[in-house]
Amino acid sequence: MIKNQFHKSFNLNEKSFTEVEELINFSKTISVEVHSFLIDWFDTKLFVEVKTSGSTGTPKIIKLQKEFMINSALATGSYFNLNEKTTALLCMSANYIAGKMMLVRALTLGWHLDVVEANSNPLKDLDKTYDFSAMVPLQLNNSLNEIHKVKRLIVGGGVVSNELLQKIKNIKTEIFATYGMTETITHIAVKRLNYHSEGNEESHYTTLTNISISKDKRGCLIINAPKVSSEEIITNDLVELISEKEFKWLGRYDSVINSGGIKLIPEQIEEKLSSIINNRFFVAGIQDAVLGEKLVLIVEGNIDNGTLNQVKNLNSLSKFEIPKEIFFTSKFVETPTKKINRLKTLSLLNKD
16 A cells, blocks of 8 residues: 555445545544544554553553554455455444554455444444454453354454353354554464364464564563564563464463462463353462462452352362452453453552
C-alpha cells in the first residue's frame, strides 16, 4: 500500500470510497476512536503512536512503524488465507493495537469491514455473517449462542479458561488463540483452540511467516521478526520450544514465585485450578517470614465449601502448588482493556 492510499476493494460499514478525505469524513459517523486512528494513519508521519495495555507493567506510548503494521497485516492475511473482499468485524476498541490492526488489515488487504460498539456481547444484534473477527475471551464467552456468525476468530488479550475451552470444543467456528504484544504489532503466533475430531492433542503456538524464535538463559522467548520490529525482542515469557516454528507458553518469568526455594509458575497452577473454579481468580506470591514468598489464591466473588475442599485436595496440584491462603474480593481491579490488574488487586487486599 502506498502512502495515503488504500486497497480498491476496501469497504467500511457497507460503504466504498475513492478518496482518503471521503473515508476520514465518513469515519466520524462511526466513532471518535476510528476517526482519530484514520487521521493518524493517513498523515505524513512514518509511525503511529500506540498505548500498551498495562497488563504486565505501567501503560506506555510506543511508536510503531506504519510499514511494519502493513507487513503484520499481510502476514495475517497470508496465514489465514484472507484475501480481498473478506468480510470482517471490528468489535474491539480502536484505541489499542488489536483494534487498530483490524483497520490496517482491512485497508491493506481490501476487506469489507463492519465496525460495531466494543461491548461484551458484540454479535447479539447482528444479522450478518463474517469471514473473520477478533475478540477477547469475555466477548467470546458471551457470544457463544451467536458465534456461528463468524467463520474464523482470533482471541487475544487474556488466557482462555478451561471452562471456555470446553464450551467451544465442538463449535464449527475456527477459533485461534494468539500470542503477541503491542511491540510485535499484535500476534506473531497462533494456535487452534477447537477441533471437531477425536484424539487431537493440544496444539502449540505456530509462528507466522518471517518469524524466528529462540530462548535465552532464563528460558524466555526471543523473537526475531524483522518485518515487524527493527530489533530482536527479548520477552519475559517462559516457553518450551517444540520446533523452529512451534512453542508452548508456560508463564511469565516475572510472575514466578520462589516459595521456600521451590519455583512455582502461577499460570500453570491457574490452568489446573480452572478445572474446578468457575469464578475469575488468580494465584500470586506474597511475602512470608518463613518461605520468603507464599502462594495465595485470590477469587472474585465467593466459592462454596465443596470447591474450597477440592482446591486443597486437587490431584493435579503438587503439595507445593496448593495455595497456603485464599482471599476473596467483590471485584478485581482491571486494566483499560479489561484484563485483571494483578498488582493493584493484590495491593488493595493488603490494605484490607
